[in-house]
Amino acid sequence: KQEVTQIPAALSVPEGENLVLNCSFTDSAIYNLQWFRQDPGKGLTSLLLIQSSQREQTSGRLNASLDKSSGRSTLYIAASQPGDSATYLCAVSLNSNSGYALNFGKGTSLLVTP
Amino acid sequence: ETGVTQSPTHLIKTRGQQVTLRCSSQSGHNTVSWYQQALGQGPQFIFQYYREEENGRGNFPPRFSGLQFPNYSSELNVNALELDDSALYLCASSPGQASFYGYTFGSGTRLTVV
Numbered sequence: 001k002q003e004v005t006q007i008p009a010a011l012s013v014p015e016g017e018n019l020v021l022n023c024s025f026t027d028s029a030i031y032n033l034q035w036f037r038q039d040p041g042k043g044l045t046s047l048l049l050i051q052s053s054q055r056e057q058t059s060g061r062l063n064a065s066l067d068k069s070s071g072r073s074t075l076y077i078a079a080s081q082p083g084d085s086a087t088y089l090c091a092v093s094l095n096s097n098s099g100y101a102l103n104f105g106k107g108t109s110l111l112v113t114p
Numbered sequence: 115e116t117g118v119t120q121s122p123t124h125l126i127k128t129r130g131q132q133v134t135l136r137c138s139s140q141s142g143h144n145t146v147s148w149y150q151q152a153l154g155q156g157p158q159f160i161f162q163y164y165r166e167e168e169n170g171r172g173n174f175p176p177r178f179s180g181l182q183f184p185n186y187s188s189e190l191n192v193n194a195l196e197l198d199d200s201a202l203y204l205c206a207s208s209p210g211q212a213s214f215y216g217y218t219f220g221s222g223t224r225l226t227v228v
Binding site for chain 1 (some may be wrong): 118120144148149154155156158159162164168169172193202204207211212213214215216217218219221222224
């Protein structure tokens with residue numbers, strides 16, 4: 001069974017700092033990995049999708065890396081802003097008896113203070 | 115291009131009742147998945163439908179059932195509601211049963227069972 005762990009569970013930083021969110025998974029035979037953002041009580045917004053054959057993806061101030069062999073991914077946020085405050089979820093997809101279901105971590109709750 | 119829409123946004127039901135949640139997939143997407151997210155947890159996979167057939171199921175009891183219609187919209191039905199069914203229910207769609215292009219999520223339905 002795929003286990004996904006996100007560290008830290010919560011993080012508070014002052015505006016302007018660069019930060020790294022960590023995600024680890026136990027089964028390296030993943031199909032791809034997706035990072036999402038979730039605002040309180042809302043749905044999920046996709047940030048970055050990394051295929052199993054890729055090492056990283058970038059979008060604006062966000063950069064996600066993938067090391068499949070070690071079962072790790074990081075989400076790097078540059079020059080953080082108060083609007084970045086949200087919960088960030090990591091999810092891995094693998095072909096299993098459940099189709100290509102996403103396995104989620106519990107998320108990292110980020111607070112960026114002005 | 116419209117995204118994934120879910121209805122209703124909020125719902126209150128009594129223990130033992132039945133509930134139906136609805137989801138319209140993003141245009142061009144033929145696969146719909148449903149997830150349950152309890153407070154403070156990551157989403158948990160319920161099941162997935164591809165071209166009107168269930169092709170993956172998570173660890174949920176049979177009282178959780180679903181349908182996908184020819185226009186690829188979907189319903190999640192939950193019978194004999196229990197207090198622990200209180201959660202945010204998320205629908206996600208993708209352009210194929212494999213997740214190569216990632217998943218697009220709706221804003222969710224908040225179900226409260228009293």
